[in-house]
Amino acid sequence: MLRIGLVGAGRMGKVHFDAYKTIPGVKVAAAADVDVENAMKRINDPDVVFYDNLDIMLEEEDLDIIDICTPTYLHAEHAVRAISKGIHTICEKPISLTVEKAQEIVDAAKRNNVFFMVAQVIRFWPEYVYLKKVYDEGTYGKLSQVLFTRVGEMTKTSWQDWMRDINLSGMAPIDLHIHDVDFILHLLGKPKAVTSFSKQDGISISWINTHYEYDNGVMVEAEGAWYEPKFPFSMSYRASFENAVLEYKANKLMLYMNDGSSSQIELEEVKSDSQLNVGSVNGYFYELEYFVNCIKNNTPPERITPDESVLSLQIVLKELEAAKLGKKVVV
Numbered sequence: 001m002l003r004i005g006l007v008g009a010g011r012m013g014k015v016h017f018d019a020y021k022t023i024p025g026v027k028v029a030a031a032a033d034v035d036v037e038n039a040m041k042r043i044n045d046p047d048v049v050f051y052d053n054l055d056i057m058l059e060e061e062d063l064d065i066i067d068i069c070t071p072t073y074l075h076a077e078h079a080v081r082a083i084s085k086g087i088h089t090i091c092e093k094p095i096s097l098t099v100e101k102a103q104e105i106v107d108a109a110k111r112n113n114v115f116f117m118v119a120q121v122i123r124f125w126p127e128y129v130y131l132k133k134v135y136d137e138g139t140y141g142k143l144s145q146v147l148f149t150r151v152g153e154m155t156k157t158s159w160q161d162w163m164r165d166i167n168l169s170g171m172a173p174i175d176l177h178i179h180d181v182d183f184i185l186h187l188l189g190k191p192k193a194v195t196s197f198s199k200q201d202g203i204s205i206s207w208i209n210t211h212y213e214y215d216n217g218v219m220v221e222a223e224g225a226w227y228e229p230k231f232p233f234s235m236s237y238r239a240s241f242e243n244a245v246l247e248y249k250a251n252k253l254m255l256y257m258n259d260g261s262s263s264q265i266e267l268e269e270v271k272s273d274s275q276l277n278v279g280s281v282n283g284y285f286y287e288l289e290y291f292v293n294c295i296k297n298n299t300p301p302e303r304i305t306p307d308e309s310v311l312s313l314q315i316v317l318k319e320l321e322a323a324k325l326g327k328k329v330v331v
Contacts, residue, residue: 002295005063005087006031007054007078008070009039010159012092016067016119017043019285026065026292032057035159054078058085065295067288068092071159072175073168076101079116083108088115090291094178094316095309097170102313106306117291117301118309120182124290125283126267127248131239132187134246141242145219146187148180152233154206154226164202172206173198173316177224179235181210181319182312184222186304188214190311193330198323204228210319213328 002025006013009031020028032051033039040050051057058066058081066082068075068091076096082089083105095118096102109116122128135143155163162168169175184191191212198208205227212220236249245256253265294301315331322329 002026002064002292003029003062004065004067005029005057005061005082006043006048007033007057007066007068007082008092009033009043009050010069013039013067013069014042015284016069016092016288017045019288022285023289023292025296029063030057030061054081058082058087063087065090065292071162071168072097072170073162076104079105080108083112083114083116086112086114088291088295090117090119090288092119093121093182093309094118094170094174094313095306096313097168097174099310099314099317102310106310109306115291115294115300116306117294117304118306119284119287119291120179120186120304120309120312121283121287122179122183123186123304124286126286127253128183128237130253130265130267131237131246131248134241135187135239139241140244140246143218143239143241145240146221146237147239148184148222148237149224150176150180150235151223151225151227151231152176153231154204154228166200166202166206170316171200171202172224172226173200173208173320174313176226177208177210177222177319178312178316180222180224181315182304182309184212184220185308185312185315188212188216188218188220191220191315191331193328194315194319194322195328196319196323198320208319208323210322 004026006028017028020026028048030049031039032054034052036050036052066087066089068078070078072094075091079089079091134140191214193213194210196210200206207225209223239246243258247254255265256262318329318331
């Protein structure tokens with residue numbers, strides 16, 4: 001039985017905790033959170049030992065995996081401390097706020113010979129896995145254009161309101177939009193250049209729109225945004241192939257063929273009471289199951305590598321640079 005230590009038992013920590021309960025051969029044995037009282041209420045499991053200090057948990061518990069779900073600005077600090085104890089570590093996205101801090105984590109993992117993976121969940125989301133599959137296999141011919149969107153209400157209930165502090169979260173570009181940036185990297189590889197537009201005021205809007213340039217001529221665009229009103233969260237894509245258009249929207253995957261036919265593509269779902277408005281939450285289960293199996297099989301994660309997570313962050317930072325300069329920037 002692999003013993004897991006959860007670092008950060010907020011909303012995302014609870015999502016990870018629920019996912020682990022459905023994965024055979026693992027158990028969340030301990031959790032560290034600065035607000036122990038609320039963490040205990042949220043997790044609601046008498047078998048979990050709670051700590052208000054990460055270092056004490058690392059000293060007192062015999063753990064196989066550390067799962068970091070703390071605020072972004074703490075990722076590097078917490079990851080390096082866990083990795084330095086020789087514990088395999090998975091960390092919520094984004095890897096960090098700066099490339100320098102991100103590289104510290106990667107270097108620490110190499111130095112201590114442990115596995116490290118960033119939980120870039122979209123690489124494991126079934127509808128996006130399907131898009132990657134049909135692109136790689138050429139199922140509907142060559143890809144000519146793809147658009148990704150990810151928008152919703154600005155989070156107002158984070159601990160000490162850290163999510164609305166651009167210096168602590170990076171706001172929508174680094175916290176939200178990086179989901180699609182990472183998947184674009186996964187799907188098509190590193191772009192040649194980016195052209196971006198962005199609006200950030202930290203109060204009523206955090207928005208970014210980017211065009212990605214590729215040698216193969218595929219037109220790629222992604223939009224990410226947080227808005228002040230109670231704007232419903234949505235994530236979607238529309239991919240135009242030679243012979244069909246594939247659209248994921250409102251938690252439904254539709255295929256529109258050139259011959260005029262259309263059909264809904266049904267994929268497996270794993271339901272949860274995670275309180276995240278994203279339809280099924282199977283992606284969280286699949287990413288954590290994948291990392292657990294890497295540990296069980298003593299196989300380094302390949303589906304998402306630490307270097308790719310650093311590159312995803314680098315690309316977002318290049319987008320912000322392009323938006324600031326008002327011109328295309330080479331990646």
